[in-house]
Amino acid sequence: VRRGKWIYSVTALVLCAAMLGGCQGKQAHVLWRSAAEETTAAPAETAQAPTQVQERSDDGLEYAIFPMTYLNITQTSHEGTHLCNWAIDLAGADTGIDEFYAPFTLRIVRLQEGYNLVWAQSVNRVHLASGALDYVTLLLEHSDDISSLRVGQVIRQGDVFYSEGTAGNADGNHVHCEFAIGPYVDEGSYHAEDDRVAINNGTPANEILFLTESTIRAKDGDGGFTWQTLPDTTEHIIRNGWHCTGEGHTLQEVQTVSEPTCTACGFRRYTCAVCGLTVTELLAARGHAKVELSRTEPDGDRNGIVCYGCRRCSAKWLETLWSKTPECAFDDVAADDPWRSYIADVAARGLMHGVSDTSFSPEGYLTRVQLLAILRRLSGNTSQYTCDYSDVGSDDPNRSLIGWATENGLAAATSEDKFTPNVAVTRENAISMVLRFTALTGGDLSPAETSDSASFAVSAGLFGAEDNLHCALTRREGAKLLSVLMTLTELHQ
Ligand SMILES: [Zn+2]
Numbered sequence: 408v409r410r411g412k413w414i415y416s417v418t419a420l421v422l423c424a425a426m427l428g429g430c431q432g433k434q435a436h437v438l439w440r441s442a443a444e445e446t447t448a449a450p451a452e453t454a455q456a457p458t459q460v461q462e463r464s465d466d467g468l469e470y471a472i473f474p475m476t477y478l479n480i481t482q483t484s485h486e487g488t489h490l491c492n493w494a495i496d497l498a499g500a501d502t503g504i505d506e507f508y509a510p511f512t513l514r515i516v517r518l519q520e521g522y523n524l525v526w527a528q529s530v531n532r533v534h535l536a537s538g539a540l541d542y543v544t545l546l547l548e549h550s551d552d553i554s555s556l557r558v559g560q561v562i563r564q565g566d567v568f569y570s571e572g573t574a575g576n577a578d579g580n581h582v583h584c585e586f587a588i589g590p591y592v593d594e595g596s597y598h599a600e601d602d603r604v605a606i607n608n609g610t611p612a613n614e615i616l617f618l619t620e621s622t623i624r625a626k627d628g629d630g631g632f633t634w635q636t637l638p639d640t641t642e643h644i645i646r647n648g649w650h651c652t653g654e655g656h657t658l659q660e661v662q663t664v665s666e667p668t669c670t671a672c673g674f675r676r677y678t679c680a681v682c683g684l685t686v687t688e689l690l691a692a693r694g695h696a697k698v699e700l701s702r703t704e705p706d707g708d709r710n711g712i713v714c715y716g717c718r719r720c721s722a723k724w725l726e727t728l729w730s731k732t733p734e735c736a737f738d739d740v741a742a743d744d745p746w747r748s749y750i751a752d753v754a755a756r757g758l759m760h761g762v763s764d765t766s767f768s769p770e771g772y773l774t775r776v777q778l779l780a781i782l783r784r785l786s787g788n789t790s791q792y793t794c795d796y797s798d799v800g801s802d803d804p805n806r807s808l809i810g811w812a813t814e815n816g817l818a819a820a821t822s823e824d825k826f827t828p829n830v831a832v833t834r835e836n837a838i839s840m841v842l843r844f845t846a847l848t849g850g851d852l853s854p855a856e857t858s859d860s861a862s863f864a865v866s867a868g869l870f871g872a873e874d875n876l877h878c879a880l881t882r883r884e885g886a887k888l889l890s891v892l893m894t895l896t897e898l899h900q
């Protein structure tokens with residue numbers, strides 16, 4: 408990644424893979440807080456308008472900012488080659504190759520050479536021009552060089568990571584970009600009615616991005632959109648975040664839109680009396696009211712299991728009781744990482760190895776073929792199989808493995824005649840592979856529910872009901888999945 412001209416303040420974003428799917432209830436997204444602690448009721452009549460005295464603080468979440476110096480849309484959405492999508496072509500100053508910086512801190516989730524496509528997703532929720540607070544996914548095309556980008560790479564807001572180009576026979580240097588509200592789902596894109604690739608859940612760019620005071624607006628370059636502008640320069644916003652008066656917004660409550668539940672965040676929308684922006688405040692999920700339902704103590708080398716339930720809702724989930732504390736030798740797995748024991752467990756079992764002696768790359772992804780290889784080793788099956796996919800050649804070393812997985816129903820083609828073996832496995836596909844593997848080998852995963860991927864994900868304590876199972880499975884999540892598989896299987900032996 409080339410370093411842009413911006414200077415960064417590190418807003419210490421804690422990048423926790425589990426946060427991809429929903430807020431975890433740990434972080435209070437405080438936009439405005441009364442100086443007096445916690446009023447329980449909302450005495451609307453007597454409350455002062457929150458203009459003075461009150462302590463105001465920012466929620467620390469980024470505002471999605473326009474990712475180029477020039478706003479110059481040369482082909483807007485729903486015209487020409489964008490007839491069936493919300494794409495815009497950004498051509499910058501038209502004086503060479505303009506740079507494209509991250510509109511918010513994002514993670515690269517997929518790359519495709521040729522057109523040099525990049526799919527990326529914000530690592531956290533971001534404030535959108537529509538007033539919403541949500542994840543954003545984006546799709547870019549035409550940069551001449553994406554060799555410095557890697558899947559899993561995190562790019563901070565303001566870092567230059569893409570630029571105008573003509574890769575894929577583009578007509579003049581530009582960046583073709585598409586934005587979507589929500590996390591990266593289902594391989595990122597689909598074939599629209601005109602058969603062009605379009606991002607899933609595409610959204611008009613002006614509902615996502617804010618221009619800033621320093622955005623230079625080319626004549627007739629606004630794409631026919633009405634853009635919102637943050638009253639500060641891009642450089643200053645990247646360095647300091649957007650804080651309205653410097654202390655935060657002066658919020659006037661519009662309405663309570665949604666109350667939080669055990670697992671889902673609620674939110675309130677306000678208008679700021681100073682800058683006029685619509686601001687969304689997330690209300691953290693309440694978390695479950697945990698009660699212990701049953702317990703199987705560890706026995707010798709065999710791990711135990713404790714089953715918890717919630718007093719408020721019907722949720723039930725399992726936690727491992729370790730027979731011994733597994734030693735974790737990886738420098739990149741923090742001592743308080745909630746996945747640490749699972750990572751140590753699968754390493755000790757020889758199921759997953761570090762990417763080196765000292766690092767595990769917990770935020771990296773597990774590919775489809777990597778997970779299948781682990782399951783195949785566990786199965787003990789060494790027979791030769793074959794398969795018929797256009798992207799698995801006759802000399803592909805994984806051909807027999809993929810044939811075994813296909814024949815036994817563990818995995819299938821991802822599109823038409825392709826298996827995409829080296830693509831990150833989604834959480835849902837990973838769980839379904841494990842469930843089918845267990846059925847194949849006659850294993851028993853009770854007391855976890857095994858009727859479908861989502862039930863298993865929640866009941867086995869892998870993911871919360873709010874987590875999106877279409878997200879790619881990280882290596883730390885894969886470690887937990889495999890560790891839980893082993894613990895549950897061994898319980899019945
Ligand atoms: Zn385009």
Ligand SMILES: [Zn+2]
Binds near residue numbers: 657681
């Ligand atoms: Zn404001």
Ligand SMILES: [Zn+2]
Binds near residue numbers: 694
């Ligand atoms: Zn609950």
